[in-house]
Amino acid sequence: MLIKCICKSCAGHLEFEExxxxxxxxxxxxxxxxxxxxxxxxxxxxxxxxxxxxLRLQKLVLLGLAAVLVLGGLGWCLYHWGMPVIENQFPSVESPLLRVLMLMALCLGLPLLLMWLLLPIFLFLAWRRFLRLMASIEQHLRPNSSADSPETTAEEETPTKA
Ligand SMILES: [Zn+2]
Structure with a gap:
């Protein structure tokens, strides 16, 4: 059965078998x-x-709506619970815009502060793990320490600290 279609380059009519x-x-x-x-x-x-x-567009719109809802809810909660704190802590600030800005600064600042407080603990834990690693390396090297001295291998391992 002969089928007709159109050439996509010149729009000329083409006939071919199915x-x-x-x-x-x-x-x-x-x-x-x-x-x-x-x-x-x-x-x-x-x-x-x-x-x-x-469908893709619909999914995107739904995702956007969900994101707006979640962010809006978070913002509202923050405003609801954070604003009295600001008002109590800084009663001299009268402008509501300034209060919102202060709230936002506080929200950004708190995680940073937390990070700074936790950083030494992380460093301490990492240092202890490093020391343990060094001890285990030393233990593994002890049987054949006659082949190469442990001091040179210890020096080779130190760059992992950085
Ligand atoms: Zn053509």
Whole structure:
């Protein structure tokens, strides 16, 4: 059964056998490579593509809405519980805008402060792990310490501290 389609380069009419659909041929009109396609199949593909795009857009919109809701809720909670703290701590600040700014600064500052407080603990733990590692290396080296001195291997290992 002969099928008709249009060349995608020159829009010239092409006729081909149904089983040749999907084949790439040189267009007899313009000489460029063109793919033979079933007219219905192309439409279905385009419809599927638009459907996919629509679904993706819908998902994006839903995600955006969820993000706005979560952020809004967080912001509201922060405002609800943080504002009295600001008002109590800094009663001299009258402007509400300044209060909001102070609240935001506080929210940014607290995690930073926490990080600074926790950093020495992390360093201490890392140092202890390093010492333990060194001890285990020394223990493993002890049986064949006659081959190479432990001092040189210890020196080789020190860069891992940095
Ligand atoms: Zn053509």
């Amino acid at each position: 089983e040749n659909a999907g084949q790439k041929i040189k267009c007899p009109h313009c000489g460029f490579d063109t793919t033979l396609y079933l007219p219905g199949a192309e439409r279905a593909e385009a419809a599927l593509a638009t459907l996919n795009r629509k």
